[in-house]
Amino acid sequence: MRNRSYHSIRVLIIVFLLISVVAPLITLLCNIHVGDIPKIIDAPQFWPMIFNSLLASALATAISVTLALALAWCVNRSSIKMKGLFSVLFTLPMLIPSISHGMGLVLLFGDNGLLTNLFGVNLPLYGLLGVVIGEVLYSFPVAFLLFTDTFQYEDYTIYEAAEVLGLSKFNQFDCITLANMKRPLLSAIFAVFTLVFTDYGVPLVLGGKMMTIPVYMYREVIGLLDFSKGAIIGILLLIPAVIAFIADLRNKDGQRSSTIVRAYEIHPNKVRDGLSYLLCIVTVVLISLPILTFVYLSVVKQYPIDLSFSLVNVAKAFDLGLGMYLINSLTIALFSALIGVLLTYFAAYITARSKRTFTTMALHLISILSLAIPGIVLGLSYVLFFKGSVIYGTLAILVQVNLVHFFASPYLLAYNSFSNFNENLEDVSMTLGISRMRMLSDVYMPCMKETLCEMFSYIFVNAMVTISAVSFLANFKTMPLSLLIPQFDSQSLIEATAFISVVILAVNVLMKIAVFFVKHRIKRYE
Template structure:
């Protein structure tokens, strides 16, 4: 009976993913007509949009990866000072929506931007250059954290041996570092490429007349209500993520960091100071938009009147920011709670006990979710749930975010559960301890830190996302992040800047609270 119950739960989750992931995509594809394919794929204009999308995405991805590689090497391989400050500073931009980065560039380098006025010059911001810069600001922290984490598991004894053998630093970098980072670099490249290719926040803010696929789809669906054309674009937007998933799935990393040796990094004054200077300069440049948000939030009217004033803050609140902030907090908290619970439960079924056909299906589906861009998933939900009891409610936003961000929290839980003693279930059965008690008293306490990370990931992404929910939100349930494009469209940059700051501060408070809980838990365990 216990096995039947477990099997039933697995099947229930398979049905859940079928309804919330497979059916929405199928419904979206079903809207495609032969006419829409001919109107899009065989027209010069659409070919130009695809070419521009690939060009701007490839350029931004290459810059972001190279910067991430250089800065992660500086942090991991040098004894530079201020590491504990610089790492959070370099990753701070990931706590605001992508459209905020584009808007920050407008505030800084637009026709009346802060830096434009200070230098008395003009910048060609809108179009290719603006999208590239904004996309690098948006995706760099992700690539930086991915590569920095890989550096933690590198075996430094190899470098010591190479140094004893007289191998030059350049040869060590090319023959050891780059070889070790080959697969992580490929994974990071595809992850960043997919994020930029499917993002419409930055192009919406600084794209100008330079059209890319994401904004083209946004215009077709929200502007023209042409779901068939939008579905065709959605398929194209799916391709890079699917390719990335296939490459990552079938190229299992044979390297292991379990036996790596971490040696103390020898100080080198010149190298360490240069590395610190490079990181500080990058951190300052990457956080300029956030600094600009602070300035705009407390001046009366930039650049006409720079006197201290809280008028823009009051105006933002009068326009409903408080209500939308409440929506965002509730949506993000529910997404974090529901998503963490589902991801952990599914990870338990796929990592512990008998590996059945349904558990393997669950594992594959859980990984596949990473290959579905938010803007595509959102359109799928429109075509699938329009007219249902869910449509237009806060719960559909929670549901789409749960699926959109499912893969990373699932992998956190899956990997954490795999590391625990595989005999816990057998011991519990021998001692006649119910499985739910074993999970409650053993597995949950052992993976509590991972659960906090999963909760944080869901909450932060829930606060900053605009892609999946842009097609589904209404005036009553609209979260705060969607006010940014509204304010920007109305040229209320001061209000949009303040909204970005609210989101940033909310995420920082959440991270601080989670860090406090985590430290208390570690002290309790010790």
């Protein structure tokens, strides 16, 4: 009787994941018409499209991971000041949709771009170069956060022994640092490649004649309503993501936690610090340029004809429904974050604090499966499975698809936190007659307040910026603010589009600030 609530919640979570993850993917497979497969493969643009996607993803991944590793090293292995500020600024690109990065580059380096007109710079922006630059801006913060976290757990005694043995700094970096970063490096490569390979926001704006798989799928389904071809392309998008997911999962399973005997000591080095400052400042400037451009264009009358200060475009954006769509986005993001925290937290508790059975292992696998499902594939599978249902065409289905799309990361965050508690706590609680729900509310939750804040922040921010998963499911009344960006861009309303990007960024920055103060308050009263 004491654990009836626990078992009811367990059943509800399992049913939710089966309906929200497994069933839509099976429906996607069932909607493939076998006769369409040779039509797609034999199409003249198919193999060039595959090559374009792989080439752009490989180049962007190589640059993003290298840049992120260098920046993480500068922040954690130099004596530069304002490390916290640099770390925050490096993550700003995560707070706006990927399509905004493409638009920002157009506004800077396009035919009538600000820098094009100012300096006469004429970059071949539309095509491979533009896509790679846009994807690097969009994806490198993910790898940076992973590397920064890893650097904090390095033991200095190994480096001290290397000093005694006479190893140079370069050899220490090669033999110790890179060896320690092997698993995180592989994880970052898989994560960034999957993110870039499945993104259609940047290629949609900057691709030009270079077609990629996600853009082709977007046009086939949205433009032509060809769900069978969309499902086939969706499976193609899923294959590399699943391969990366399985490899990354095996990589994590093999990882062992290290014990820090002595924290890393940073010795004075003016050359190292000077180069670190240079790289960090240049990166911050490059990141900030598109955002500053959005702010500037939001308050000019008509670019590039009339650059006088005016709020006419702000008023135009509100006249075109910005207020209603902002409310939609806030509603979707808040409900996604609130419900998502509850679902991921309880799911992690069930899998991390229960005996390993077939049910708990299956639940764990389904919970992390969303890491391997591109948003555009998930959105299409929801169209096919939920079309005609009560929730189809409502805000509820947009909340549901966001819950699934962003389920895995907060789940793993909670799962890892639960795993740090003593494994015998449940046995002790059963002996004392304490229910699982009481343990959860009185023992685990008070100790995991900061983790819960991070989980809420992650889901909220991503729900505000996503365009892939919701693009197939939103209609005129339920459309989130992020989907206005491609819509306004297609109508050449660049000033209003820039203002929307600024609004999304402002909302997410305010959320990050609020979470920071809540976590600071929690620490103060502990």
